[in-house]
Amino acid sequence: MKVSAALLQLLCCLLLTEGQTEVPDFESNGKSIQPNIWTEVRDIRDMVIELKVKLDMAMKENAKMAEQVQELKKENSGITDQMKIIENQLKGIKKENEEQPKVAFSADLGIRGDLGPQSTEITLTFNNIFTNTGNSYNPATGLFTAPVKGVYYFRFTACGTQSAQSLGASLHKNGQKIVSVGQWRNHNLHRYASNGAVLQLEVGDVVCVKLLPHYTIYDSPDNLSTFSGFLIHPLK
Numbered sequence: 001m002k003v004s005a006a007l008l009q010l011l012c013c014l015l016l017t018e019g020q021t022e023v024p025d026f027e028s029n030g031k032s033i034q035p036n037i038w039t040e041v042r043d044i045r046d047m048v049i050e051l052k053v054k055l056d057m058a059m060k061e062n063a064k065m066a067e068q069v070q071e072l073k074k075e076n077s078g079i080t081d082q083m084k085i086i087e088n089q090l091k092g093i094k095k096e097n098e099e100q101p102k103v104a105f106s107a108d109l110g111i112r113g114d115l116g117p118q119s120t121e122i123t124l125t126f127n128n129i130f131t132n133t134g135n136s137y138n139p140a141t142g143l144f145t146a147p148v149k150g151v152y153y154f155r156f157t158a159c160g161t162q163s164a165q166s167l168g169a170s171l172h173k174n175g176q177k178i179v180s181v182g183q184w185r186n187h188n189l190h191r192y193a194s195n196g197a198v199l200q201l202e203v204g205d206v207v208c209v210k211l212l213p214h215y216t217i218y219d220s221p222d223n224l225s226t227f228s229g230f231l232i233h234p235l236k
């Protein structure tokens with residue numbers, strides 16, 4: 001406001017006709033004033049200088065911001081690239097997951113009554129199948145054959161009912177005993193024993209449950225004696 005008032009005054013001075021010696025009066029707050037032109041000019045000059053400094057600063061600020069915008073744009077395109085990489089990795093993981101073999105089985109012995117005792121080991125054929133994803137367990141032979149190298153979990157439960165006989169079974173890998181269970185005779189009816197193991201298997205390794213020599217196992221339609229296993233994760 002101060003600037004425009006001063007400018008107006010300056011303009012009026014310049015418009016003074018030749019020969020006129022007096023500057024016209026200006027009304028301000030109802031009071032007549034005689035402005036000092038040179039003071040006003042100095043004020044305007046100072047103001048112009050001040051404005052120029054402010055303008056320079058603003059322009060510098062603007063340039064800085066433009067630079068920052070440029071940097072942000074660069075950064076953004078970097079993030080976009082990174083996202084593309086991650087997206088591709090995710091696709092790879094998804095595909096790998098889809099291609100991962102699904103292996104899981106669970107079966108009941110499927111007999112009614114007792115099996116054993118016999119003088120030799122018998123491979124138990126759990127033929128009442130609950131699950132056999134991947135068909136790596138053969139219910140006709142009782143053998144699980146590893147389709148891929150990996151880490152697997154197996155567990156079994158054996159039931160026994162003959163008080164004059166012991167119950168017992170063992171988990172075998174390639175014919176080698178891994179874990180066993182047993183309960184000595186002269187117990188009450190329906191005794192149970194369980195065991196399990198996490199095994200690292202190569203392709204073609206065979207896992208099964210065998211009845212121990214001179215021991216018995218019992219099953220009924222209640223599915224008391226069972227064998228289950230699944231692949232935890234494959235190995236390269």
Ligand SMILES: *[C@@H]1O[C@H](CO)[C@@H](O)[C@H](O)[C@H]1NC(C)=O
Pocket residue numbers: 108128129130221222223
């Ligand atoms: C035993 O297994 C069969 C499936 O083969 C099922 O139909 C039945 O209900 C099971 N019995 C019990 C008591 O769980």
